[in-house]
């Protein structure tokens with residue numbers, strides 16, 4: 001595991017220092033034997049472990065061959081999107097963060113079957129990983145169908161909050177892309193308000209089709225298909241990370 005000294009970005013406290021937990025359960029079902037095997041044999045080879053407090057990860061060094069670019073998926077679920085992208089972009093290094101064991105195991109099975117070499121996995125809260133990434137180290141980040149936490153008293157558990165947006169903005173390079181999707185009408189409004197208010201992000205949509213239709217380089221996930229089957233229309237949002245020198249000084 002390669003490490004770098006701390007760069008200009010300040011890292012906050014790890015773990016419980018973040019305050020509230022944002023994610024739901026970590027386990028649900030007993031894993032199938034093939035999934036269990038992947039967790040025991042493949043995961044140790046692909047797992048990202050964090051450097052000690054005060055050090056930063058060198059994410060490119062996690063890969064056998066230096067990737068052309070680095071993309072991060074936060075909460076990849078069963079990994080349908082991550083694996084699809086990794087297959088089609090072999091020169092890009094993929095970091096996936098997910099806490100749900102069933103999903104991690106399913107994703108690992110795909111990585112094994114497709115013999116992908118460009119995927120690395122972080123099995124804890126994505127906020128911990130974000131803290132350890134150097135400034136401007138990523139080219140793209142994905143947050144697809146994050147838990148909507150629809151009840152008002154749970155809104156504070158939503159991943160899209162100013163703190164997390166600051167963290168994503170810090171690790172994205174200028175001109176990098178942040179892709180988000182949700183089928184929850186309340187979270188759709190919430191996401192747009194938070195992102196539009198953030199000085200680092202600029203919405204790239206020019207016409208309704210740009211957010212109503214899923215782009216061709218963006219596959220469906222299991223969660224999305226379930227939402228569509230239940231009659232909920234997702235939105236597909238793409239934001240550009242503004243050049244740091246062009247960031248407006250105030251939010252909103």
Ligand SMILES: C[S@@+](CC[C@H](N)C(=O)[O-])C[C@H]1O[C@@H](n2cnc3c(N)ncnc32)[C@H](O)[C@@H]1O
Pocket residue numbers: 022023024025074075076077078097098099100103124125126127143144145146147159221222223224
């Ligand atoms: C509703 S699911 C969507 C999964 C996937 N993106 C999809 O579209 O099918 C949200 C996922 O995010 C994961 N998650 C939530 N908060 C997380 C966090 N802070 N760090 C890592 N994963 C998280 C959950 O475990 C869950 O698998």
